[in-house]
Amino acid sequence: MQETTADADFLLDNLFFAQIEGEEVQRGKVHVKLRVKKAIHACELNFQIEGVVQVPCDRCLDYMDVPVATNEKILVKLGKTYGEEGSLIVVPESDGYINVAWLLYEFVSLAIPMKHVHSPGKCNKSMTGKLKKHLRGGDDDESSEDMEDLDFDRSGDSMDEPVTDPRWDSLKDIYNNN
Numbered sequence: 278m279q280e281t282t283a284d285a286d287f288l289l290d291n292l293f294f295a296q297i298e299g300e301e302v303q304r305g306k307v308h309v310k311l312r313v314k315k316a317i318h319a320c321e322l323n324f325q326i327e328g329v330v331q332v333p334c335d336r337c338l339d340y341m342d343v344p345v346a347t348n349e350k351i352l353v354k355l356g357k358t359y360g361e362e363g364s365l366i367v368v369p370e371s372d373g374y375i376n377v378a379w380l381l382y383e384f385v386s387l388a389i390p391m392k393h394v395h396s397p398g399k400c401n402k403s404m405t406g407k408l409k410k411h412l413r414g415g416d417d418d419e420s421s422e423d424m425e426d427l428d429f430d431r432s433g434d435s436m437d438e439p440v441t442d443p444r445w446d447s448l449k450d451i452y453n454n455n
């Protein structure tokens with residue numbers, strides 16, 4: 278059994294992300310190192326992915342840089358029809374090649390953390406202001422007043438803490454004296 282290896286480098290840039298028309302990532306600069314191990318019946322493809330993508334911040338919707346770094350491995354085999362099974366991909370013999378563009382896009386989007394927000398204070402202020410106004414129906418009250426209102430409601434809620442009845446206090450004294 279003869280094994281050969283090949284290496285290839287890709288740069289996924291803004292053009293790549295624009296052309297692939299994925300929803301999650303539309304901009305970025307990601308380097309991909311591909312190592313191919315060829316065997317007689319299958320190819321093993323190792324992708325080393327590292328770079329930065331720009332996705333909307335969860336809080337202010339402005340684009341923000343999110344670093345991505347991941348390693349992915351797939352096996353490619355020739356077969357009659359196209360098929361995917363876990364990390365095994367069957368490529369039709371008539372085609373004889375695999376288009377890795379969508380795979381790469383998926384690897385990159387999977388590497389993005391679920392939550393991505395700017396670090397504190399870095400959000401687009403005009404945007405967060407607009408969002409706040411929108412959420413609160415356009416009134417301009419400061420949020421600190423809301424907090425005070427909440428505190429007031431809480432202290433007025435008698436269910437939070439057990440009410441101390443003076444009669445039980447005297448009962449306690451009896452027990453303590455025994």
Ligand SMILES: [Zn+2]
Pocket residue numbers: 334335336337338339394395399400401
């Ligand atoms: Zn933000």
